Amino acid sequence: MRYWLLLACLIALPVAADVFTYVDAQGNRVFTDRPGSGNAKRVPLAPSNRMSANPTAAVPVAAGKKTEAKAPFHYDMLRVLVPEPDATVRSSAGELIVSVTSEPGLQRGHRFRLLLDGEAVAEPGPSPVFPLSNVDRGSHNLSVEILDEQGRTVERTANQPFHMLRISLAQKRQVKPCALDDYGQRPECPLKDKPEEEKNSFLPFF
Structure with missing residues (x-):
């Protein structure tokens, strides 16, 4: 026991000191570190693994920069102003103006x-007014979207119904019959349909 204790203490000595051993x-x-006895022998010691008293501080690894995800912008309100929900639009050419607001x-x-009915009718743009033409007769749905810089949908309205009533030329003529002066002036009164004027026959008297 004492042998191992002494050995541990001597190993802890600086490496520069010599260690000797003998039997008393x-x-x-x-x-001992003193070679006084005649039969003392030098003890070979392995170099110790000592660290510097002031080790170089470890350089912290720079953490990768985290790009904070930008929260999408939220609109409080988005809706179709014109036409109003369930409105009836009368146009022989199927034309209407759609207005939106946010x-x-x-x-x-x-x-x-x-x-219009789930299909984009024009290129996205900053204007809140959309002119439409040649919309088929019948019921349709309108909705509007707001897109961001990457083309992602930020907001979208629910479908809003409207009804297109396209009056035919024949129906217009029924509502307002064509007069002689109307032919060539009103679309429902083309010149080709203008009736021939009756010629008055006049027999000269002798």
């Missing part, structure tokens, strides 16, 4: 896109 008169193994106003880089 009582038969005990003795370790609150707050359209943000920079955002665009409106109008959908």
Whole structure:
């Protein structure tokens, strides 16, 4: 036990010091740094693994920059103003003007896109007014979207129904019959349909 304790203490000595060992008169193994005894022998020691008292501080690894995801902008209100829900539009050419609005106003880089029966009817743009023409007779649905810079949908309205009533030329003639002066002036009164004027026959008297 004492042998190992002495050995541990000597190993802890600086590596520059020499260590010697011998057996004393009582038969005990003795370790010392003084080669005084005649039978003392040098003990070979392996170099110790000592660290510097002021080790270089570890350089912290720079954490990768995290790009904070920008929260999408939220509009408080988006809706179709004209035509009103379930409105009936009368146009022989199937024409109507669609107007939309948002609150707050359209943000920079955002665009409106109008959908008719789920299909885009024009290129997205900043204008809230969309002229449509040649819309088929019958019931349809309108909705509007707001797109961001990447073309992603920010907001979208629910489908809003309206009804297109296209009056035929024959129906217009029934409502307002064509007079002689109307032919060539009203679309429902083409010149080709203008009746021939009756010629008055006049027999000269002798």
